[in-house]
Amino acid sequence: MRVAFVLMAIAVSTTALLYDNSIKSTLFINWDLDEATEITVTQVWAWLLIGSAVAGLHPRAFAAHLVTAALMALLMCADVVQGEILPQLTPFSQASRYIAPLALALLLARPSSDRFAIATLRISAAATFAGHGARALHHDSSFADLIFSTALNLFDLEIEQGTVESTLTVIGICDLLLAALVTTGRFRWPLALMAGWGLITALSRLAQYELEGWRLVLERLPNAAVPLSAFILTPRTRSNASSEPNAEPTEVS
């Protein structure tokens, strides 16, 4: 998971440094800063993000994970400010990016807090899937285009819009069901499904944008890494709790 966050940080920062993102728009348009100041602030944010994510690779970098979480939470808030389509879902859709680093910090801070860390991972995975599921039920146009382009580029299929919208409805319902199951904390297998689906949907950006889509793939790696980490951690924690109460928490990479 730490590696996933480093890759995500690089991708998100690249977007900010080379193109545009919600933080830039908020600073420049909403706060009316001059462009030089806005660029400087964004650069500081981007490099801090990369730095904290890389520092997070160290097994004891507790503070680094907190910084990563804070910086991604800032981006999430800016996305809410700039978003026009269901911005209220953004905190859910992006939960894996800004809540999950807290789980890493928890695991490092107190080995006995792994239950809380796993719960944090579960909550962020569930929130991410709930946010995406709600968007899918709303027939989000970017999701629709992803299906259109994946079908065309990978399978040479032109799908009807009605079919795509029906597919999105099914996907949305499944996402919400998985989110609900994971939230209960009683099931492990939905996390594996979430990890698989998160990876597939992240990689599908390559089908849509070809090599230009690598940034979008890496930005979404936490959507797979977080449920995968929760999946891996969950049984070991339970077996540790019963037979080895003082066991070290599993390293999550």
Next chain:
Amino acid sequence: MITRTSLTCLALAIASAAQNPNPFAGTIPLLGATPCHTRVIWTESPQSCATISWSTVDAGANHKVYYDTQTRSDGVSTYAQQLVPQRNGRFSGAPTIHFHHAQLTNLRPATTYYFVVQSDKNTSREYHFTTAPSTPDATVSILATGDSRSNHPGRRKINGMIRDLAAKDPKILALAHGGDYVGSGQILRQWVVWMSHNEDCTGPDGRLLPIIPARGNHEAAGPLYDEVWCWPGGGLGSNYYKTMLSPQICFITLNSETAAGGNQSKFLRAVLMQNLETRWKIAQYHTPIWPAVKARGRVAPFWSPLFDHLEVNLVIESDGHTLKRTVPIMDSMQNPRGVVYIGEGGAGVKQRIPAVDRWYLQPPGMAMSALHIWRLDFDKDTITGRAFGIGQTELDRFTVKQTRPQYPSPRERDIIEKQKAAAAAAAATAAAAAQGKPADPTKK
């Protein structure tokens, strides 16, 4: 009469102030059923159709448009025609304000129409606009812009420039707006201010430029865009349509805020196929395929191949808040017979510094940070584009020449051949049926 009206206005103002200290601050005076925000909208068939729209604070009971091909100064009864608006309603959200849309049809091409709008005996000043021509070789000029947004002083300067450019040259027929009119398209107050500022575009003689609207990301999901523009292209979820500025100029408005694939791609392909022989094909939409500031939009894989292989000449993009013109592009490479993309949203929003190191913005392309309006002149052999900055400074000029037709891509060629075969088979069947004979299955 004057005294009663003044007292009514005063009473309304007091009541309004009690309810909300200043609901329409920053706008032109809005009172009762007095018409305001008058505008003309073009979507399809601008030779014979136009929508006249206006707002009133009160819902009112009686609304009408009176129009004629001559100016009238003797009262509404002297206008040759009148029309009750087909759509009246209250804008979604607060403050309370109502819209009225009257869709005029059976207009004559290349004709100036004079009109007034009336709500409950409150009559506006006289306005006029000119319908599009129907002659194939007519020279047509339009203005194009996008991203008015939140910098009000800049926006009003651009509006004044639109007014002045149109006043200087009556050949300018319309204004294409690429979207992002306001900061948040779901806040009615921002639209009220925008529509008030839009009145700056009205010529001193009452001339209005019909607006060809596109949806931007800041209008993405709400109902207000449709309520302001009378549901262009079918409303939320579509909002794409074709405007034939003349029989030889096909202007396509697309919606980058809904799914680019599926129905919208089918629509684009169908329109371009129908217009393979049309001299000029232009598209406008909001989020760029070849941006000067941001990353490429998700519409690129769907629309770019159609633009390349079905002979679109020019594309107008917005969203970037900068001035740009790309090199001619085909199949993601510079190609003198490719598509030129201009933009990118200079109608008022704070301008950004473009990424001038992108390959498609190298000379002969260009990019710079400046509020601007594009003027496009279409004649038989060329499209001439000029970008005007504040003070009508010419910032850029280019021409697109008519080139010999490109062959469609193999996929498009297949579709064309199948359509031709189907059309021929249908014609053979119809002919055989007319003669009372069974169709020959061996004939195509």
